[in-house]
Amino acid sequence: MAVNSHKSPSVFLQVPTGVTNTGNASHIVKMSFSDVMTKIQMAEKTSDAEKMYTYKGVLYPRLMCPEENLKAVETMEAREDDIMLVAYPKCGFNWMVGVLNKIMAEAGVQKIETESKVAPLIEFFGPDKLKIVNEAPSPRFMGTHLHPDNIPASFYEKKTKMLVIFRNPKDTLVSYFHFSNNNPVLPSGQSFDSYFSQFMSGDVGWGSYFDHAVAWDKKMDDPNVMIVTYEALKQNLTEGVRQISTFFGFKLTEDQIQQVSGQSTFNAMKQSSADTHGNLGNIFFRKGVVGDWKNNFTPEQSREMDEVFNKRLAGTRLGAKLNYQQYCQ
Template identity: 70%
Template sequence: MDPKTFQSYMQDRMQRAKEMKEEEKLYRYNGVLYPRLMCHEDNLKALKDINAREDDIMLVAYPKCGFNWMVGVVRKIMAAVAGPPQIQSKMPPLIEFFGPDVVKILEETPSPRFLGTHMPPDNIPASFYAKKTKMLVIFRNPKDTLVSYYHFCNNNQVLPAVSWESFFSSFMSGDIPWGSYFDHAVAWEKKMDDPNVMIVTYEDLKQNLTEGVRQISTFFGFSLTEAQVQQISEGSTFNAMKESSGKSLGKMGDVIYRKGEVGDWKNHFTPEQSQEMDDAFNKHLAGTRLGAKLNYQLYCQ
């Protein structure tokens, strides 16, 4: 899907969303909420028909953990290796947005295919594990994830607008699109020994994007010169991506790229809400390798 087609696609979805009641915008599939206009039930059923390839490039993230930022970074890496045409790969690459017709087209798409998902590991089609497809998984501290997700819902018409208090409660119970943050985290924690899974954090990428680009390109088997690594990282800061997003995403660019800051949660959480999240983190992730990687005490306390 080229940028012009994507913008037309989103404009259509936005217009249809205006005609819907807020309570109609989400529906449940296998117990998890999804946005009706983006992830139709037929799309989710079609996932099982995707035939993975060993050289597919899979990007995974819970919503608002830096997925779109890393889409831009990975595209730049692929373009540096394969040349400009590669940057025209599927957009957006979320496989749950693909209906049955797109899944058929995917079969004819030349390798390497760039794909992505917000799904937890158990919901990713089994063929990706059978083919040992490499998956880059991005996580972000849960407090900033919640804040970013809250603003995304209120600025994106295909999702129901909600109050801060209501969204906080729904996030903590996991009753939001794509389900519980902590369920996702616990499930991916179990995959950390898989050599075909690489988990990076939003905070580490913000801290040292150059090293992140170097590690990501190596993980996917792309050979970049140090000059290419530097060029990609300098052109892939969050602010740089936000500025260029208008060309590819149109008005959605401002919705997808908001602040990109670490620690913005302090402008939203009450002390009681902060403690509730601390308790949830300690319950689910304290003592785990993913929990340590998120460096929760540094970024969330």
Template identity: 60%
Template sequence: MSSETVQAKMQSRMARAQEMREEEKIFRYKGVLYPTIMSPLENLKAMEDLEAREDDVMLVAYPKCGFNWTVGVLRKIIDASTGEKRDSKMPPVIEFFDPGMQQRLSQVPSPRFLGTHMHPDNIPPSFIAKKTKMLVIFRNPKDTAVSFYHFSTKNPVLPTPESWDKFYTEFMSGDVPWGSYFDHAVAWEKRMDDPNVMIVTYEELKEDLCKGVRQISQFFSFDLSEEQVQAIAQDSTFDAMKETSKDSHGPLSNVFFRKGVVGDWKNHFSEAQSEAMDAEFEKHLAGTKIGAQMKYELYCK
């Protein structure tokens, strides 16, 4: 799908969103909120029967944990490894695919690049049965909340937050699209030792992108030279991705790629909010492997 077609689809959805009441922009399915325009009920129902392949490249992330950035990194890895440059600019989020698009996935040559924001328990069961490898991206919860807030204020397909304070309360209770951040993290903690799951943090990629590219390519068995690793990392800095997103996302590039920094939460959280988040992290993730990997003390204190 060309970038022009993708942009036209996005603009059509934005126009539709402008005509909707705020409460119509989300709906609840199996206890979790989803965006009506991007992931309508028929998409979610059809997705339950989606047939995975063993060699699918699956990227998973809770919203605003670095998904779009990692999409760009993975596309470069796949292109360099296969020697083929695929033209698809469509974000590979399976819950955004209508039933017809999901059916047409069976005609896409391997390796298919797919992605999702779904809770691991709600990912189509065939991905577990086929032992499809899944790369999972997490980001510290404070920066995730702030990024999600700004994304919601700029993206008309999502309800516009009344204020940061109101959004923070909804984020903490899990009343945001795709549900609770902490529910997602706790569920992935249970799969930390699964050889078909690799968890990487946004902060790790920011610290050493070359190392991240090496680890990701090895996990998916993509053979890259060190020269290719260096080139991919150089072309995949956040600023470089934001620049190229002007072609793929058009006027929406600033919606999907905002700051890309670590620690922006300090400009938004009150002391009480920070302490409440600390307590929530302690309650759900203290002493866990995924909690240790997030380096909460370093990035959230």
């Protein structure tokens, strides 16, 4: 994969840490360009079979979150004022990073820069990086794809606020398929049929979508957890920005809310992705449409997904929030 050496391509980038800003701004230390290039070069020499490994029964990408990272994260110390963004892969995580960055900038918590704004996935940083994070001043903005039961216990003990974004499972599968086939650190060259089977069995990075969803459904009464859906945000981003700002305690004026939502549509993020993500922008921001699964699923695959959804999530509050009948049938 060609990478523009004049950009800082954010394969998986930021961890907030104390650097140059003053006041109560959140701070960010970035994975350097050379670090990114090293990972890509390693991926080119790594077979697809070696790119994934299992840790405590869940698959993870070896190059980005080796076992030492996952072990180190388990004892990470959270803070009450941490800002945590959580999502199963390809549910709108990078989009929400941009939205949260703009909200925090308007609230005076973070400065907007021209460099990448991809949030830190805590599982991508080993013991040395996590030591920097632990010493960083507040507030810290971080993120994760980890299953809720695998998020460090301190985040629940400290009652850290977590924004969780979910997307309908059919579009998530399609987006994850394309992402995997175009990301050098993940296995590629798979057929859609093959990937469909792996996704449905949970044999993909970070495990089963449905396991994540069922676990988060159990936390919907937690006042420190806010679950939003990709589809609802696409339909009314302004209301989403308003609710997210309130949840984190950011007091924005109506004009600020309108400004953030206007600048944060998926299309706006995609157009600016050359600045925020370098040549990898098209990998992170592909289509962003609702219903693309119809261009990929066979009728049999659609029925199989329907059966699993009905078995695992029908009748749950998160299942209702996903509005499966409208978006997946």
